[in-house]
Amino acid sequence: xxxxxxxxxxxxxxxGVVQGVxxxxxxxxxxxxxxxxxxxxxxxxxxxxxxEGDNESLEAFEADLASEAPPISNIATLVAEVATAEGAxxxxxxxxxxxxxxxxxxxxxxxxxxxxEELLNPRDRRFRHPFITCTDCGPRYTVIxxxxxxxxxxxxxxxxxxxxxxxxxxxxxxxxHHAETVACLSCGPRVWLALDDRRLMSEGDVAIHxxxxxxxxGRIVALRGVGGFHLACDATDESAVRELRHRKKREAxxxxxxxxxxxxxxxxxxxxxxxxxxxxxPEHPVVLLARRDVTRLAASVSPGLDHVxxxxxxxxxxxxxxxxxRCPLVMTSGNRSDEPIAIGNDEALDKLRDIADVFLLHxxxxxxxxxxxxxxxxxxxxxxxxRARGYAPLAIPLPVNASRPLIAVGPHxxxxxxxxxxxxxxVSPHIGDLDGLESLAYYNTVLARFQQLFRITPEVAVRDxxxxxxxxxxxxxxxxxxxxxxxxHHAHIAAVAAEHGVTQQVVGLAFDGTxxxxxxxxxxxxxxxxxxxxxxxxxxxxxxxxPGGDLAAREPWRVARGFLSLERGAAxxxxxxxxxxxxxxxxxxxxxxxxRLNAPLASSMGRLFDAAAAVLGVRRVSSYEGQAASxxxxxxxxxxxxxxxxxxxxxxxxxxxxxVPLLAALGEARQRGVDVGLLAARFHESVAHACAxxxxxxxxxxxxGVVALGGGSFQNARxxxxxxxxxxxxxxxxxxxxxxxxxxxxxxxxxAAVAAAILSREG
Ligand SMILES: [Zn+2]
Ligand SMILES: [Zn+2]
Ligand SMILES: [Zn+2]
Numbered sequence: 001x002x003x004x005x006x007x008x009x010x011x012x013x014x015x016g017v018v019q020g021v022x023x024x025x026x027x028x029x030x031x032x033x034x035x036x037x038x039x040x041x042x043x044x045x046x047x048x049x050x051x052e053g054d055n056e057s058l059e060a061f062e063a064d065l066a067s068e069a070p071p072i073s074n075i076a077t078l079v080a081e082v083a084t085a086e087g088a089x090x091x092x093x094x095x096x097x098x099x100x101x102x103x104x105x106x107x108x109x110x111x112x113x114x115x116x117e118e119l120l121n122p123r124d125r126r127f128r129h130p131f132i133t134c135t136d137c138g139p140r141y142t143v144i145x146x147x148x149x150x151x152x153x154x155x156x157x158x159x160x161x162x163x164x165x166x167x168x169x170x171x172x173x174x175x176x177h178h179a180e181t182v183a184c185l186s187c188g189p190r191v192w193l194a195l196d197d198r199r200l201m202s203e204g205d206v207a208i209h210x211x212x213x214x215x216x217x218g219r220i221v222a223l224r225g226v227g228g229f230h231l232a233c234d235a236t237d238e239s240a241v242r243e244l245r246h247r248k249k250r251e252a253x254x255x256x257x258x259x260x261x262x263x264x265x266x267x268x269x270x271x272x273x274x275x276x277x278x279x280x281x282p283e284h285p286v287v288l289l290a291r292r293d294v295t296r297l298a299a300s301v302s303p304g305l306d307h308v309x310x311x312x313x314x315x316x317x318x319x320x321x322x323x324x325x326r327c328p329l330v331m332t333s334g335n336r337s338d339e340p341i342a343i344g345n346d347e348a349l350d351k352l353r354d355i356a357d358v359f360l361l362h363x364x365x366x367x368x369x370x371x372x373x374x375x376x377x378x379x380x381x382x383x384x385x386x387r388a389r390g391y392a393p394l395a396i397p398l399p400v401n402a403s404r405p406l407i408a409v410g411p412h413x414x415x416x417x418x419x420x421x422x423x424x425x426x427v428s429p430h431i432g433d434l435d436g437l438e439s440l441a442y443y444n445t446v447l448a449r450f451q452q453l454f455r456i457t458p459e460v461a462v463r464d465x466x467x468x469x470x471x472x473x474x475x476x477x478x479x480x481x482x483x484x485x486x487x488x489h490h491a492h493i494a495a496v497a498a499e500h501g502v503t504q505q506v507v508g509l510a511f512d513g514t515x516x517x518x519x520x521x522x523x524x525x526x527x528x529x530x531x532x533x534x535x536x537x538x539x540x541x542x543x544x545x546x547p548g549g550d551l552a553a554r555e556p557w558r559v560a561r562g563f564l565s566l567e568r569g570a571a572x573x574x575x576x577x578x579x580x581x582x583x584x585x586x587x588x589x590x591x592x593x594x595x596r597l598n599a600p601l602a603s604s605m606g607r608l609f610d611a612a613a614a615v616l617g618v619r620r621v622s623s624y625e626g627q628a629a630s631x632x633x634x635x636x637x638x639x640x641x642x643x644x645x646x647x648x649x650x651x652x653x654x655x656x657x658x659x660v661p662l663l664a665a666l667g668e669a670r671q672r673g674v675d676v677g678l679l680a681a682r683f684h685e686s687v688a689h690a691c692a693x694x695x696x697x698x699x700x701x702x703x704x705g706v707v708a709l710g711g712g713s714f715q716n717a718r719x720x721x722x723x724x725x726x727x728x729x730x731x732x733x734x735x736x737x738x739x740x741x742x743x744x745x746x747x748x749x750x751x752a753a754v755a756a757a758i759l760s761r762e763g
Contacts, residue, residue: 009038009052010062011083016076017394018047020106020149022135024093025177026070031091032172034061041094042148045104052085071136072109072282074394093178105141105393105453106149108226108370110284110314112137114175119316120323125164128205130317131188131364135179137282141393142227142368143181147453151180155365162187189364191317196353208317211360212324220244222334222348222356226315227370227389227429228341229334229348231355232258236327238298244330245300247355249337253624254302256286256309256372258331260322265310268295268328274377283390284314288376301330304627306634309374317362333371338435340442343369368449369442370429378717379724384741385715387416392429393450396739396749399423399501400532402756407447407458407478409471410748411488411515413625414712415439417447418748419456420756426454427740427749434470443474460759462751464488466516484758486751488515489526490535492710492742494757495750498532499739502706503757505531506735507538507699509691509723512711512743513553513606513625522546524604524711527655527694529702532757538698539648539655541608542566545599547589552602556610556628557581557620558589560663562602563611565593567660573667576617605687605713608659612683615667616676626712632680633716639675641682646690655694662686688722695723696730708735710750712743 014023019042027040027049036053051061062080069075111119115132118124126132133139143154151157161169165184168176176182183189193207194200202210211221215232218240223230231248233240235257245251259265265279269289278287286309291302302308311331313319322329333341334352342348343366349359370392374385384391398420406420415431428446432439451457461483463475475483486494492515493508508528517523518537527539544562546552552559560577564570578586592599606629613619613628618635622628646662648655666679695707707727714720714737724734740746 007052007085007087008055008058009050009083009085010058010080012049012051012062012065012078012080014047014049014065014075014078015045017072017074017104017106019045019104020140020144020180021073022070022179023047023073025135025172026068027065028091028093028172028177030061030064030068034064036061037088037091039088039092039094050083050086050088052088072106104395105144105147107141107283107390107392107394108139109137109282109390110312111316111319115316116319119319126184128320129183129185129188130191130208130320130362131183132316133179133181133183134175135177136175138179138181139226142366142370143364144453145367149180154180155367156181156183158363158365159183159188189362191360191362194349194359194361196349196356196358198349201358207360208320209324211358212321214358215321215325215329216327218243219357220247220355222352222359223317223321224345224348224359224361224366225317226366227368228343228366229352230331231334231352232329232331234325234327235301235330236296236298238300241298241300241330244332244355248332251623252303252627254305254309255330255332256311256374257297257301257328258311258313258318258322259328260313260319262312264328265289265312268292268297269308269310272377272380274380274382278375278377278382279310279312283373284312285373285375285390286311288374288385297328304631304634306637311372331372338433339438340432341369341371368446376715376717378720381736381738383715383720383737384739384745385743386430387427387740387745388429393426393453395424395426396499397423398425398753398756399498399503400753400756400760402752403759404459405456406460406462406752406755407480408462408748408751408755409475410751411464411744412466412469412471414744415443415471416745416748417443418752419450419454419458420752421454421456425749425752426450426456430745440470460484460755462486462755464491464516464747464751465518484755486754487518487535488747489523489528489711490530491747491750491754493528493530493535493708493750494532494753495740495746496708496710496735496737497530498750498753499737500735502708502735503532505529505702505704506706506708507695507702507704508535508708508710509695510711511605511691511713511719513604514602522600522602522604524602524606525608525657526603527691527698529698529704532753533761537654539657539694540603541605542656542658542660543601543603544607545593545596546602546607547592547599549598549600552607553610553625555621556614559607559611560614561586561589562593562599563660563663565590567664570660570664573664573671574615576667576670577611577614577620579617579620581620605711608687609713611659611663612666615663616670616679618676618680626715629713629716632683633718635677636680636684636718637677639677639681641678641685643686643689644682646686648690648694655697657690657694684718684722688719688726692723692726692730695727696732699732706733706735710737710742710746714742
């Protein structure tokens with residue numbers, strides 16, 4: 001024996017979010033602390049550790065590995081086995097090995113508190129460095145070209161580390177040990193300000209000061225960020241915000257606002273502890289908050305709404321800019337309406353030149369585009385409205401193993417797609433509405449990147465039932481052996497059940513604007529009994545013709561016209577819905593209904609909200625999807641109200657809810673002068689009451705105890721909370737979307753869950 005102690009060894013395999021999060025340096029520090037020799041390396045998505053020393057130290061190391069892991073890591077599995085001691089000397093970080101296997105790509109992380117402190121500390125060598133990062137924070141997904149995650153395979157490869165940065169990178173005790181994005185003012189990316197004709201205006205810190213000065217006098221700045229460009233303006237300057245709306249051709253859809261500190265956020269909105277935790281979490285999403293009555297915010301930021309989307313600065317550049325302007329900034333995606341957000345300098349200079357006055361640019365290439373995520377808190381728990389930066393592309397588990405690699409191509413609007421290998425679902429970040437060639441090209445780019453990053457070659461494609469969707473054509477064009485079609489609302493319910501690991505039958509309430517039904521009609525207010533493999537439709541809204549088809553989704557008065565056609569006698573109660581609508585338009589709509597020409601039948605919760613807004617005289621024409629529902633929710637506020645009549649009849653073994661009496665009661669009461677906020681509240685209560693009762697009787701008849709809620713209508717906090725509370729009061733277990741939102745962003749994951757279950761049943 002040459003050593004003075006008994007040598008034992010362990011080999012550990014750690015999976016989860018363990019790459020790009022400072023895991024190897026952490027293991028290194030821990031091994032040194034416990035006086036262990038060996039090595040650590042990344043192999044595909046796994047971190048492998050070999051440690052040797054005495055048994056006691058090995059045990060302590062193993063325990064600390066799990067309990068002290070870096071804040072933004074997330075260990076999925078940790079397997080340790082006894083190994084043979086190799087007589088290793090010292091502890092080393094080995095180069096990444098490459099192999100097949102699941103390889104998590106870490107999401108982008110907001111600037112950490114240590115970096116923020118250094119950024120604003122005049123004595124720090126990274127004082128005012130707009131790209132300061134460390135192993136705990138900074139861009140990841142957006143700069144990674146391929147895996148494994150090492151600097152040479154990121155867009156930081158273009159910047160050679162200076163000797164000082166290199167020393168930090170190589171020093172195990174340093175916070176920036178193996179931080180792949182490490183840089184400083186002398187070796188890192190640079191910022192500059194360009195005019196809309198591309199002329200250079202200023203560089204470096206001066207550029208940031210110039211941009212701030214322009215924002216302060218009401219100008220619009222296009223700002224290159226982490227996942228793409230933002231368009232920014234002073235959120236307290238009504239004319240600047242209006243000008244931005246005008247130039248962006250975005251009439252009323254709310255803008256998100258960015259502030260630097262929590263105190264500044266509190267000046268704009270009331271913030272609960274759960275909301276504060278979200279605002280300052282590593283993802284730094286936009287959080288929908290209750291807007292204060294008295295605020296500096298311009299009215300045009302979120303017109304007609306009682307809430308406002310707020311996010312805290314999440315990059316060093318944001319901090320520097322906001323530290324100078326000292327007012328909240330509108331930060332909306334840098335795109336022309338209906339196009340994907342711009343990521344390249346030239347692309348932005350080209351596409352945004354009619355919108356922005358100046359461009360604050362930098363030279364760290366954005367490899368993957370990603371929008372800001374949007375979250376709201378309902379009943380103290382987060383509900384995602386848009387899953388993108390900070391969340392994507394983390395895998396979401398499926399409760400069923402997919403026997404073959406899959407691609408679920410997703411829905412038509414608010415699209416995401418999902419790639420699946422085994423039981424890991426890689427859901428793309430929010431892509432958006434697939435309306436034009438630009439968005440289809442974007443879809444294909446993200447798909448190609450995902451296939452390359454995660455090395456998945458799908459053998460089966462999953463699509464919506466709708467024969468005409470662009471995604472249906474995408475599925476047909478893929479080189480796969482089989483295509484499975486999944487009904488939209490079945491996918492909604494499957495998504496919610498699957499993320500909760502539930503594979504048995506549930507009652508599903510799928511409430512949204514539109515989805516293609518298996519009878520060829522428009523569905524969107526469906527009560528299903530479903531498991532992952534199939535569904536039965538147990539309840540719906542009474543079918544209503546939608547004159548003008550798609551146009552009806554933008555013009556609530558048309559939906560009211562459709563409902564009126566079911567009960568002509570309700571005409572006086574519906575009068576407010578048609579004020580200001582020309583005779584010619586009304587009679588065209590009536591003819592469409594009579595002749596069933598371009599007047600599809602719909603059972604849609606979204607359209608019911610539209611009709612209610614119309615008969616209350618709140619909104620007859622919308623400028624963005626969901627506007628009427630958002631406004632009704634805002635009007636209702638915290639008012640309490642009794643439910644109004646919303647009768648249910650049985651038809652052909654199915655329950656049918658008839659909204660006409662409800663709409664008529666609303667219209668009559670409004671015309672009698674009853675407060676519109678109270679009526680909006682009574683409308684919400686009526687829907688929650690009736691739908692919860694329907695769900696209860698369906699659950700009772702089927703002998704089921706679990707209800708899953710899915711679909712975009714559940715973005716309405718009052719509806720979600722109202723239905724959920726009632727169902728729980730009935731003793732039912734309620735599944736609410738958590739890891740994905742209620743809206744169509746979850747459809748691709750639901751499609752994937754259904755396909756995996758179908759394949760598994762086939763054996
Ligand atoms: Zn940091
Ligand atoms: Zn440097
Ligand atoms: Zn939907």
